Amino acid sequence: MDTQQELRKKFVVPIGPQHPALKEPGHFEITVDGEIVTAASARLGYVHRGIEKGVEKGNWAQGMYMLERICGICSHVHATAYALGVEALAGVQAPPRAQAIRVLVAELERVHSHFLWLGVAAHEGGFDTLFMYSWRDRELIMDVLEGLTGNRVNYSCNVLGGVKFDVDETQADAIRKAIDFLEPRTHHYLKVVTTDETLIGRTRGVGRLNQEQADALGAVGPTARASGVPRDIRVDAPYAAYPDFPVKTITATAGDLEAKFVCRLQELFESYRVIREILDKLPPGDLTVKVKPRVPAGETISRVEAPRGELFYYLKSSGGPNPDRVKVRTPSLCNWGTVLVTAPGHKLADVPMLIAGIDPCFSCNDRLVTIHRRADAETWTWARLRQYGIEYYR
């Protein structure tokens, strides 16, 4: 049978590009036999913004602002991975206090990201009450982050060579208070996701990824850990202040959606512990060291643990004032394969949950927009836009 004939026999359900699961664009073609999925493929790139190319145009410091905008959820880990990489190339090390603040913000970010995911995943499973409660609780962390950095998202905490702000006792107490509230809530959610009959019906045994598959597919983060693959950069290759404030890898063995819920929720307790520890033992000292505008020629690889797993940065400098190449590989890209492999055999209705299960971040793995200019459209230069910005806030 030729391919054309074979294709006619199949029924393909297109999902997306408008919010296939999360409110972000991605396109999936799900081949079904009745209700049962027989094959799945993904098409990404709807929010590709050409950031890797863009970074080559600006200087090393400007790169930070661009890269931080790759993701609106885990912006801080992008900036951290980049800052650590550039510092390694420049041969400098941020002061211990700065490193600790980087980890503090990273863990706060993980907490907000996991709560966000919990809500989205519950919503995909039709459990909107859990969605509402978890997002209400997430607001506490958003408030803390805003109090700390001035921003709810894109906190802009890092600079090359350190961090921008300090943490005082008032802020530390506000964070402790939020964590004290969230910890029992997390215990409660853990009980809910493992006992609620309706949710279990959507998660237990669904999308099971065994250890061998997770390992072979190169899964990372909670997606890998829920299948018993203990990959966690914070533990495997501790960076920033993680050598001083170690975390424990949380794994589960079932590899199904339920295990992904359990794994992410249990990770929160580790985050709470580390956050408290850092607040109690914040090393004294400066917040920044100087990094020269020209970075010596060389290459480096910087890996950090984003809420979704290993975030990989490859940086190359040719000794000039701007980066020669910045390659970003986000955790979502590694985890897509697991969805496409586990989907066959499931019901079509399970697909949104399977997609949400890896906590995908489309903006992260897409990075170009084609702009259709109208004849009367005006194009602003960078200099003009910059000037506009300065005058606007004057």
Next chain:
Amino acid sequence: MDTAQTLTTAQTLLQPVTVGAPKIEGHRLDIPVKREDLLRAVKILVDAHWGYLSAITGLDLPWPKPKPGIKPAEPAPEAGPLEDELEALYHFASGAAVATIRVRVPYHDTRIPSICPIIPSATLYERELQEMLGFIVEGTPVPDKLLLPDDWPAGLYPLRKSFTGAELAGK
């Protein structure tokens, strides 16, 4: 096993396919290989269960370098004439150690073999190499566009240094 030891293991394993001197820098190991040996090199690491494929980076190495005051590119592993080249970096990670298998190809012949028969998840990275830099990844299972729009002009590779965006004017 500590990081240095892990890297030494990779270096020893890859010795038969290494071209020139491998470079160890901190937690990183660079192994330049010939294009013909790429599959063999990848298979060696996979068979030895040495880490996992963490990412594939594509580099554009135009010659002469476009900017002044920059040290010249090292000669290609094939030690061929100095010419415009592309380089693909296959990063394998094991704990804190990262081993990078590097393959260089000239602009006029950018074919590299697909490693998907060994590591199926490499498909996304290989598609990126094809559309962003103009590698021809022979045997990659899905050659369609991944990140760029379907109507993106053929032969235009955004991550090449020569690409400025002006090429798209009027599109």
